[in-house]
Amino acid sequence: MASSKSMKMSLLVLCLKSSRSKTEEIEPGVFVLGGLQKISNNQEQSIGKSELRALRREVPTWGKMWSFKRCQVNGVVYHSKVYKRVTARNNFTVSFTTDKQTGYGSILRYVKVEEKCHQAQCIDMRCNCHLECSFFALLKILIVHQDQLPKLREKAVVGHIIRVEETSKIVAVPLQCIKEKFLLVSISSGIFLCHLANRIERD
Ligand SMILES: [Zn+2]
Numbered sequence: 334m335a336s337s338k339s340m341k342m343s344l345l346v347l348c349l350k351s352s353r354s355k356t357e358e359i360e361p362g363v364f365v366l367g368g369l370q371k372i373s374n375n376q377e378q379s380i381g382k383s384e385l386r387a388l389r390r391e392v393p394t395w396g397k398m399w400s401f402k403r404c405q406v407n408g409v410v411y412h413s414k415v416y417k418r419v420t421a422r423n424n425f426t427v428s429f430t431t432d433k434q435t436g437y438g439s440i441l442r443y444v445k446v447e448e449k450c451h452q453a454q455c456i457d458m459r460c461n462c463h464l465e466c467s468f469f470a471l472l473k474i475l476i477v478h479q480d481q482l483p484k485l486r487e488k489a490v491v492g493h494i495i496r497v498e499e500t501s502k503i504v505a506v507p508l509q510c511i512k513e514k515f516l517l518v519s520i521s522s523g524i525f526l527c528h529l530a531n532r533i534e535r536d
Contacts, residue, residue, distance in 0.1 A: 359468050363509050366403040366410065369445060380444070384471045387503040388444065392467055396449035400442050404470070406511045413440040413470070426517040426526060429472070429510045437497055437526060438472030438504065439517070469505040476500055478523065493528040 357365040377385060377398065402416035412424045425440040445468050450460045478496040495515075515526040 359466075360509060362407050363468075364405040365401050365443070365445070365468065365508075366405055367401055369399040369401050372398040372400055372444075380442070380471075381503075383501070383503040384441065384505075387471060387505045388446070388469060391469060391505045391507075392446055392448075394449050395446035396464065397447040399445040401445065402442065404443055404468075404508050404511075406508060409514060411440060411470075411511055411514060413442045415442045424514070426475070426515045427470075427472070427511050428513045428515065429470075429506045430512050431506060431510050435512070436472075436504070436506075437475040437477070437495070437515070438506075439475065440511075441471045441473055441503070443468065443470050443508070444505075468508045470508060470511060472504050472506055474500045474502040474504060475517075475524070475526070495526045496523050497526055499524060 402413050404411050414425055428435055428437050447466045448464045450462050475497040478498050481496050514529050518525045
């Protein structure tokens with residue numbers, strides 16, 4: 334009887350583990366949401382050449398790669414362009430900070446990369462080494478336009494709108510560098526980013 338009880342317990346633990354595996358906390362306050370999709374070496378081209386180049390600027394080599402569509406940073410859920418839910422449209426424009434500089438961009442997708450094992454004995458045998466993983470958002474950069482909206486009697490609302498220009502430049506930014514979510518509004522007079530109140534969102 335005891336064995337069936339312990340079996341039930343381990344089944345329960347398994348269930349909890351598998352439901353939890355959909356969310357991975359990579360550091361305090363930073364989570365991977367949803368499933369990870371393994372990208373094999375010969376599928377890497379599907380990520381896109383400039384995306385791979387951007388990633389290599391941050392991590393020159395890797396062993397394994399996965400892609401994912403959503404993350405959560407400091408209580409805010411961030412989507413990506415590949416996350417095609419109707420409610421998530423136009424929900425992947427962000428600001429980020431690297432080296433104390435703020436940049437803007439649209440998140441195309443997220444990737445997880447695991448470092449390559451260089452142990453000679455692992456070449457023939459299954460590798461059980463502890464390998465470091467890094468997590469990046471692949472962003473298409475939006476640059477701040479030189480002409481901004483004139484400040485209308487210093488009305489606060491205008492200060493919350495940034496005029497930007499699209500570029501084809503792609504960068505890989507560590508998840509924890511993502512700072513704020515913006516609404517991208519593209520109209521005939523230009524492309525504008527509007528601050529959204531940062532709020533805790535349900536997924
Ligand atoms: Zn190894």
